[in-house]
Amino acid sequence: MSFSIAVAGKGGSGKTSIASIIIRYLKNAGLGPILAVDADPNANLGESLGLDIKQTVGKILYDFQRDKINIPPGMTKEAYLEYKLNEAMVETKGLDLLTMGRGEGPDCYCYPNTILRKFVDTLSENYAYMVMDNEAGMEHLSRGTTNDIDELLIISDHSVKGVRTVARIRNLVSELKLLVKRQSVVINFAPAKLDPLVIAELDKLGISPVAIIPFDEEVYQYDLKLKPLLGLPDASKAVTAVNTLMYKLLKPEKIQMKRG
Numbered sequence: 001m002s003f004s005i006a007v008a009g010k011g012g013s014g015k016t017s018i019a020s021i022i023i024r025y026l027k028n029a030g031l032g033p034i035l036a037v038d039a040d041p042n043a044n045l046g047e048s049l050g051l052d053i054k055q056t057v058g059k060i061l062y063d064f065q066r067d068k069i070n071i072p073p074g075m076t077k078e079a080y081l082e083y084k085l086n087e088a089m090v091e092t093k094g095l096d097l098l099t100m101g102r103g104e105g106p107d108c109y110c111y112p113n114t115i116l117r118k119f120v121d122t123l124s125e126n127y128a129y130m131v132m133d134n135e136a137g138m139e140h141l142s143r144g145t146t147n148d149i150d151e152l153l154i155i156s157d158h159s160v161k162g163v164r165t166v167a168r169i170r171n172l173v174s175e176l177k178l179l180v181k182r183q184s185v186v187i188n189f190a191p192a193k194l195d196p197l198v199i200a201e202l203d204k205l206g207i208s209p210v211a212i213i214p215f216d217e218e219v220y221q222y223d224l225k226l227k228p229l230l231g232l233p234d235a236s237k238a239v240t241a242v243n244t245l246m247y248k249l250l251k252p253e254k255i256q257m258k259r260g
Contacts, residue, residue, distance in 0.1 A: 002035070002124040003250075004148070006132040006180075009155030010165040014188040016040075017219055018155055019133040020048040020229040021242040023095065026129050027230065032094035035127040037120055040135040043099045046090065050228025055088045056101025057119070085119050098123070121148075148179040151249055157189045158215075163201045170207075184210040184249065191215065211245040213238055 007019045019036075026034050038045035046053040064081055071080045090097040098120065124130045132149075154169050156162030166185050173180055187194070190212045202209070216238035222229055232239050 002127050002130050003150050004130045005151045006149045007153045008134045013155040013157045015155050024230045025246045033127045034095045035130045036097045037132040038099040045133045048229050051090045051097050053099050056099045058101040060084050150181045152180045152183045155186050160201045167205045186211045188213045189215045213241045
């Protein structure tokens, strides 16, 4: 059964970078196969992973709704749609990517999210790990994209606003009664020492981060030059911090079992 990890948080908190470095950890540790899911309509996980996206779920659904009269004879609508959705898969050794994207016209987010959720549920059984990069904010939670998740990583940048967004996301998960086995808070882009205002806000809201990811000039330069984050060196400060986080979150005996 697949172990699912979802990444959420406010815009600009570095969710996609962290998701990419998590995937780097899993891939280098031989814990695949891995399914990466870009559930952000503003899709850029593929760029961070160095994968070329030719098709998205949203575009396929738009075309399907427009051209459904062209379903081949003898195929059901559901079977044809599943066949078309497989065209959105980017397959590489040990790592596959599915990108939601968005359709065209108004009100085109919810339906792709619903279809994506069902499609991912079916796909995930074929993978050891699934890593989902969600859109900024909390709307994806109310649409149920982030549901039935083993590990929800809620990312904040080094700001009071980011910490408050973490608290709102945690509250919404509770209010919606989403199936999330564990939630962990991560502070990203952190300086050597957290600002007292950020520490005070964490204390006030009762939030204890499971990890502090330092600002990493190498990650910034890789993003600036559109270099895949999978190629970050082992000595990268962000890589070291994320590797430590993943070893903490994933039981060592489980890791050994997957490797064996």
